[in-house]
Amino acid sequence: MITGKAFDHFETSRVEYAEILARWGMFKKSAEVLKFCPSQQPDPFSILIACSQCQQVFDSEDENGDICEKCKQELIICVICDFPCSGLILTCPLCSHGGHLEHMKKWFKEQSICPMGACPCLCPL
Incomplete structure (x- = not known):
């Protein structure tokens, strides 16, 4: 088991790597890396x-x-109307796309796929 300074260095490297992944838009991969960083829970x-x-x-x-x-x-920009969000919003727990609560509720009454055009997520909303 890694302890002390070596653990701290390894932890710092993982956090930095996760931040790079997030900047590249790879949020799921970033979250997977952070799962194993006790300091980042x-x-x-x-x-x-x-x-x-x-x-x-x-x-x-x-x-x-x-x-x-x-x-x-x-x-936060609504994926449906492309206007800024404030107040209540609804986001998918899988892909994190979302928008104004009323827009998202209306969308998911008729659709099961993410309203963000290029996202293949079947949002469980």
């Missing part, structure tokens, strides 16, 4: 949000509001 009451423009990751408890502090773009 998420708060079960917290949501991570990635900016759709620059991929900067924010915690839902950050005080930056709905604007990315890095690139100054809206954080």
Whole structure:
């Protein structure tokens, strides 16, 4: 078993690799890597949000509001109407695509596939 400084170095490398994967839009792979990083276990009451423009990751408890502090773009854009989201949103737990609550509810009354055109996800919503 790895302990001490070697463990810390290995942990840091995994976290950095996961951040690179997230910046490349490979969120599922990033999450798989982070599963094995004890220091990165998420708060079960917290949501991570990635900016759709620059991929900067924010915690839902950050005080930056709905604007990315890095690139100054809206954080959450509805995949259906392409307008910024504020208030209640609905996102797929598998692919993380989402949007305004009412738009998403209406979409999934008639569809089972993700409303994001190129996403093959069969969202369980």
